Structures are given as C-alpha cells and as structure tokens.
Amino acid sequence: xxxxxxxxxxxxxxxxxxxxxxxxxxxxxxxxxxxxxxxxxxxxxxxxxxxxxxxxxxxxxxxxxxxxxxxxxxxxxxxxxxxxxxxxxxxxxxxxxxxxxxxxxxxxxxxxxxxxxxxxxxxxx
Numbered sequence: 369x370x371x372x373x374x375x376x377x378x379x380x381x382x383x384x385x386x387x388x389x390x391x392x393x394x395x396x397x398x399x400x401x402x403x404x405x406x407x408x409x410x411x412x413x414x415x416x417x418x419x420x421x422x423x424x425x426x427x428x429x430x431x432x433x434x435x436x437x438x439x440x441x442x443x444x445x446x447x448x449x450x451x452x453x454x455x456x457x458x459x460x461x462x463x464x465x466x467x468x469x470x471x472x473x474x475x476x477x478x479x480x481x482x483x484x485x486x487x488x489x490x491x492x493x
C-alpha cells in the first residue's frame with residue numbers, strides 16, 4: 369500500500385488519469401461491438417468438410433497450370449468435382465486431383481466449394 373503523502377496534486381492527477389482510461393476503455397469496447405455487428409452481418413458459418421466429400425476447385429489463379437488448355441477465355445470458372453482426401457486444418461483440405469493438373473493437392477477452402485447433387489428433374493449434360 370502506498371503512503372498518503374504531501375503530493376495531493378499528483379494523487380489527483382493519477383486519479384483523473386485512471387478515470388480517463390476507464391472512459392476510453394468503455395468507448396473502445398462499445399465501438400468494437402458496433403463494428404463486430406456490421407462485419408458479422410456478411411459472415412456466414414463455415415461449411416463442415418468431411419473426407420470423401422466432393423468439391424469444385426476454382427480456376428482463378430490456375431490458368432497456366434492446367435495442361436491442354438490454350439485459351440484463357442474458354443477455361444471454366446470451376447473444375448471438378450474432386451474428392452476430399454483428408455482435412456488438414458479448419459481452412460485447408462487435400463484433394464485427389466488428376467495427374468494433368470500440376471498443382472499441389474493441399475488447397476485453401478477459399479478456392480473450393482461444395483458439390484451438390486442435381487435436383488430430380490434437373491437436366492444433366
């Protein structure tokens with residue numbers, strides 16, 4: 369414990385600084401909650417990936433790694449579906465890719481999306 373001393377002004381200053389700190393902390397916490405509310409509106413819950421699920425792979429940055437394709441305009445936006453070989457972490461999976469695709473099989477989940485079976489009566493091509 370501190371001794372009460374002769375320095376009244378220093379004690380008042382320290383008390384005022386503590387009050388200002390508490391007020392600033394409360395304002396920051398309130399603004400964080402407001403920001404989180406707006407950011408969370410656009411967030412969706414992550415999908416649960418399992419081994420043996422089928423996934424489509426984005427071709428966004430794979431233009432030159434795909435053999436046998438000459439025109440960049442005619443490449444599909446997504447390739448596949450490919451089977452999930454294993455789940456490495458919450459945001460990376462390993463796919464069973466074809467040998468013609470010369471990329472590493474460990475893919476970030478931002479580059480894939482879940483394959484869904486066609487609805488009954490939907491046209492198959």
